[in-house]
Amino acid sequence: MKFMRCAADGAAVLILLLLLTTTALAGDPSGADTYTDDVSGVATATNFAWTLMAAFLVFFMQAGFAFLGAGALRVKNTVNYFTKSYMDFSIGALAFWAVGFALMFGGSQLFSGLESGNSFIGWSGWFLAGDAYDVSTIMFWMFQVVFAATAATIVAGACAERMKLQTYLIYSGIVTAVIYAIYGHWVWGGGWLSTLPYGVGVRDFAGSGVVHAVGGFVSLAAIMLLGPRIGKFGKDGKPNAIPGHDVGYIVLGTFVLFFGWFGFNAGSTLAATDLRISVVAVNTFLAGSAGAVLVCYWTFLKTKKVDIALTCNGALAGLVGITAPCAYVPTWAAVVIGLVAGLIVMYGIKFNEWVLKVDDPVGAVAVHGYNGLWGLLAVGIFADGTYGDVQGLIVGSSGQFIAQAIDVVTVVIWAFGTGFILFSILKRTIGIRVSREEEIEGLDICEHGYSAYPEFITPGPGEGLRAGQTSNSR
Amino acid sequence: MKFMRCAADGAAVLILLLLLTTTALAGDPSGADTYTDDVSGVATATNFAWTLMAAFLVFFMQAGFAFLGAGALRVKNTVNYFTKSYMDFSIGALAFWAVGFALMFGGSQLFSGLESGNSFIGWSGWFLAGDAYDVSTIMFWMFQVVFAATAATIVAGACAERMKLQTYLIYSGIVTAVIYAIYGHWVWGGGWLSTLPYGVGVRDFAGSGVVHAVGGFVSLAAIMLLGPRIGKFGKDGKPNAIPGHDVGYIVLGTFVLFFGWFGFNAGSTLAATDLRISVVAVNTFLAGSAGAVLVCYWTFLKTKKVDIALTCNGALAGLVGITAPCAYVPTWAAVVIGLVAGLIVMYGIKFNEWVLKVDDPVGAVAVHGYNGLWGLLAVGIFADGTYGDVQGLIVGSSGQFIAQAIDVVTVVIWAFGTGFILFSILKRTIGIRVSREEEIEGLDICEHGYSAYPEFITPGPGEGLRAGQTSNSR
């Protein structure tokens, strides 16, 4: 009760504050000034429509992550994984609204209300209030928040089946509000990486680095601190396979992610009047396809079997790889980028399991982390100079490659470092891992009190599934 | 055979009639007159693209309702629920084409062919024939029909696991064609509510009232007449939990609904040239997120568990709550509206179970009914005057609140009243509930002859699942 009274008081103060800041508006909350009845006005409207529709597609990727991950896990942790996947974007949306957006784009001057900030951090646009209560700023926020949510949710898969729910939710708010936002400021918010004196400065079109590498290397830090699942590594240190429970969910998740990725990449122009969107979309399609084809046949040639789940990761690897360079490269390069990404994900997973000895149930580090870096470098290699004046090695220019390499080092240090610090603090305070008993029984029962499919029998001892009590007062 | 001959005759007459009415056209069926090669023409094209894409997203919400509901029910009624969810929009589309649209928008003068009607009911635009065979009218129809389908399908969940299939299908056609359409006329078709002399008249931007409260209160009438499922209430009158069979389906359904809701709300401008669409989209996102966060932590603080299924209902509650005010309020108000919606859905479900003693398996009355009313009132409270000249209590104006309160009373009386009459008639004629034996065995076997997952064993007596005979002549 005390907590609730406090919350109510806090809310009252906050509302008052917001009302005050909303009184003096320099923004255009209705759009009446921004929209003009001429060519430029209609162009703006077209670009709003394009960007918002793309943002909706990116939002839908949350469902893709949820199902991709859930399918790759065991039944006993399904409710828990869905909860993490669902809540991270809900909490993230509020965190990015209150704090993250201001840290990331304050000082970028991109839209009304984003005036204050320097090349390391921004500090305006809090709560989308004041001058940021503007149709353009808010359009931009809509597109950005779904990217922030993507970065956060990547970690859920890597830490699945053993991380405490509340720890995960606290982490996801902090990543969205701070870790993601500050690094994002350096690349997209007008910060120091974007203005490096090599090439045209770092270019990461739709976020191989900002979104995927950040998510991937925070994941790596988390799973190092978390340790592997019980049974993942034998006494001899060899990794064991722990099969997921629903291949259909994996395929569904991949389709949804691929679908949403068109919005992710092509929407990143923020403009349909930038007709390069067609090249972006096609490069996305080709790289995703090439990644899947490579993994499918590489494993087939070696094992005479086709592993569709790994093939889906190949598709995602290609998509991550093309995310930074999608606007800068010709279509053949997209195919090459996708093929290389397929190799990286396969050998990246092996490297993680056999060399680093870490347990990443969905391959998030290899898919998003390693291929995020590959995407950043690919800009420096394959950019053909037809767009944004970005020129890579293939057209004889090495400056861009240097900028991208600096970004690669930066993102690894930042994401792994801050992730390590954050999870270390969480580990020493509230703890990051469920108890051994809870892990064996499954997180669904201990953290939620019910299982995902209570009417279906599940075999084997220790699986811990009961005809669960869902709070079906729904 | 006789039935089929009659149907054939009827069809022949109808076609002749339509051909006749189509001969004299005042509409523009090709778009060649509506599209002009200037700024205004391109603006029209942009708005067509925006509205149609939004309509497609809203269409997809049908899948969301289907999976949300199916997941919350038991295996033995899965085929039945999917059938209801699927057929209601199919029947609804034909009913709204033939009748509903004319009742709802006749007299609104909004587009060609919608000339006749008064402030209580419309009567032109039947079958989209005659002057309504016009690209603009038909664009508008596309957006409206998916809303009508949404209102109808809400009832499926409330009445699930016991209502006869054919009764449900008859009901859904009537609601779409008549009950929904007439009330919709009052608010969106230029009817008496929209012109009330308080504030600017009732404003319900995307249908908290028109769609959700109508669906919710028809549901309440239906479940009162239908009675609870066997086993829902103990001998002492206490409600029992009846777990659903697939948490994954619940989460999938919620994601799909959330995704489609962006089209539902932001598309309701019918125009991308109305740049307020960005604020609408962001308010939608924030309210949905806030609803989920509130329910997640409220239940966690009380029970130390997180109930993801109830949390999904919290998200939907926030979305329903923001549907009417989405265009009129600032972002902080969207968060407040979502938080309150989360409380309403939790206590609304308790109220239904413990006070009204009705059985609503998916919580449709609380999610759509009670929060639909909350959304209507929220317009009168939080509208900040920046859009459409709608001013709520927070800017010191009480007129709008009065209009919204009148609408709240009206929609409850209309939807509950007509729903009660309709289901009473159906109860006394064809019956509304399956037999006790059929309910225990499950509706899948008795109404469809097969079960949803014939290869999976389901435990327990009375579950009634057999390796079903699907008519797989597919």
Place this chain on the structure above:
Amino acid sequence: MKFMRCAADGAAVLILLLLLTTTALAGDPSGADTYTDDVSGVATATNFAWTLMAAFLVFFMQAGFAFLGAGALRVKNTVNYFTKSYMDFSIGALAFWAVGFALMFGGSQLFSGLESGNSFIGWSGWFLAGDAYDVSTIMFWMFQVVFAATAATIVAGACAERMKLQTYLIYSGIVTAVIYAIYGHWVWGGGWLSTLPYGVGVRDFAGSGVVHAVGGFVSLAAIMLLGPRIGKFGKDGKPNAIPGHDVGYIVLGTFVLFFGWFGFNAGSTLAATDLRISVVAVNTFLAGSAGAVLVCYWTFLKTKKVDIALTCNGALAGLVGITAPCAYVPTWAAVVIGLVAGLIVMYGIKFNEWVLKVDDPVGAVAVHGYNGLWGLLAVGIFADGTYGDVQGLIVGSSGQFIAQAIDVVTVVIWAFGTGFILFSILKRTIGIRVSREEEIEGLDICEHGYSAYPEFITPGPGEGLRAGQTSNSR
């Protein structure tokens, strides 16, 4: 290793070649020349946005086909079916990029780089290189490739549960690159069918023929050569029902397909400035609804049960039927076309099972093949002359009907003929069918080494499901 070295060498040569052809550009890869800051430029941007968003929706239909099919099959072949569904579009994308697009649209002069070709075949636009590295050409490619992928994937369902994976993948590349592309050239690439001297030449707006009939009749050839599944026909030659394993997947697939179909049909204008898009979308909705309603009630009147899976096929039948005529007919005709399509799919399935004695597990031949033909004819019957000057029998013109009838004959001969030749060659070389033992055990174990749901027990002997070993080094 040798294979890989060869592949690497080939890749190096190819890249060099592409680099060379990319040097001399007549195309506009950045869009800077294509976009002009005036009405025409904004119209182009609007049309790019429209077409690309529609293409994304069509892409998502791949998920629809995957789930529709998987739900209608048995658990033991689920991984295999998902693999076929997933890989066909991945391989198809690369094949259409390299070869198919050039064969299909070379000589059409529609966009930059498509200059060379005659009325039988095209030969420019390979690899989207040279002049085809142009934002407009690439926008067009994006829309076309998702259509090609649709045609290919139709066959997966018909051949499911017995066709070898590698055979299927080889077939799908060839269909996309050659069979689909050449016929497509005749209708959409400026080829001889489009210029027939009857009516305005063949018109197939969104591909009832080009996509669906091609897929359907290649399927028919394939299943004739493949033979029925073990147990499909009794010793007396009577067909047996083989129930699918997940009705939810069937419904999900249908919803996703219906959703994507709006992009499929309405996107086929390639322009939002063509306001007829609204009529196209509404006709699509009405025909799909009418098909479902007809099948639902027809079966209900005969059996007192509602078969939702067959009803879903009714919806798809209506959608296939309206695909060619969607732009040319009034809304009432869309309803009639959908109702007839519902009849065709029901009796088409019976015809296949009882007369042709072929085994088509998902009804692909009836849904896509027979209704594809119906769609082509429907243009000649119901086109009302309001759009594109296409006039059917209902406005007293018979020329168009003759053109469409010629197309019907052509597509059957081409698709069935080339499909028969292709699968005959495959049968005599690498073989098209798995062994009897593998079929009984299920293709998942033998071709993939794991099953779709390893934690769920599946009953019965011969089902062959084990707690599969997924290569979960993911």
